[in-house]
Amino acid sequence: MELRMSLVRPTVNLKDEYLSFYQEWIESGEDMVPWVISKDPSDFEGMVQFLFNNEKGENLPGNRAPDSTFWLVVGDNKVVGAVNIRHRLTEKLFNCGGHIGYGIRPKERNKGYASKLLALSLQKAKELGIEKALVVCDEGNIASEKTILKNGGIPDSNFVEEDGNVIKRFWIELS
Template identity: 35%
Template structure:
């Protein structure tokens, strides 16, 4: 049964496979994952976990974020990032929550389940509602957001913006 977990080395091989899929997104925290040796991978997962702490150094414009992986046993299926607060850029483009599902397991309900499992995490961070965005032509993501109670607010450029209650 898939579940959200803290990033961990036990799924390293399947994370690397997902990174080599050719459809890995360009999130800066995930650059170079496919080529990491075990030591680099361990250090990287430590940084992902540390990113949730307020005092962790991060690039300008980035905020503390809780990074979780959607796994089934040792199989990495996807990931989610919960940004603890919004900057003006995140308010327009990124929102509080960003999720990604490995191409090999798409169209099986994982994105909907990831977002549903993420909402209590966001609530525990003190977020009563989270902003979730998607591209205006991403019908699948829009359905995921709406299936989790997302209420459409507006469109900004190519981004649709939804507020999703966390409780």
Template identity: 40%
Template sequence: MTTDKLSLIRPTPDLATAFHQTILEFRENGELNIESIYDRSERDFSVYQQFCLDAETGKNLPREFVPQTTFWMVRNKQYIIGISHLRHYLTPGLKIEGGHIGYSIRPSERNKGYGTQQLALILKVCRLFDLTKVMITCDFDNIGSQKIIEKNGGIRSGEAISPRTNKLVYHYWITL
């Protein structure tokens, strides 16, 4: 576990270049789905940021999205380590796959405990949103994510087949 100062922030133009570099790192690692809304914004930071702001209040949401808040986890206020989303409520689709929270850690910073710390920080935010329990889903073969959830108090409660990938997805709940 690192002792660096970690915090969650909303997307900010102050770190637009750092964010661009972070996205490139995911893409170079073959991860095209992570924060794909940035690509859909043609990598124009102001368009991306407006999407994030609108999504918080449910404005201009893509189909099947619910209102969500985007957070970056930053080290020492400047280096982006991870990206996460807090979905404000569940839909039948999110109860099968997606849950309340989605998260990722940039490839070069994995296996250093950051994923576990990022979820812990998001759970603190969930309490501010007056949520009393949250659902997280995870592919059956995503061992890293399963460990992150369990280390943060997640209890496996069920499973489903993803209509998107046809893979088995595990369901967890965390009581806040």
């Protein structure tokens, strides 16, 4: 039996499920990817409103691009992943952020969720008018690289950050 999987907009209706997702990331000690999941959810309604404001391009600092956030929900509303889709690329996003940043909660990895999350995210990016999506990962993140390639990623030149970290960059045609 195939597990039901969908991308949903952040909602207060999934507060408990999201807090479990968030807590698992905190306990793992890993960097939280995408960046939006590092937003403190103690004011949950405020966090959801912040995400909606970002999507509408409201109250964005400086040169930040509007972005849309979705949660990957499986089965009985379990939040297993999150994605942040940037509507356009700034110079920084072109170099090392890309259009799509996504992450799967630590205990749910290696189950095929990342490939499905990226595939669903590419559909959303196309709906946003993005014709060619840039997706990136750190050089050592073999699982993410395989996920990007599986979803049609074409390698582009790498970007080396100031600290020496190498970012692998891939383009995916959405036409």
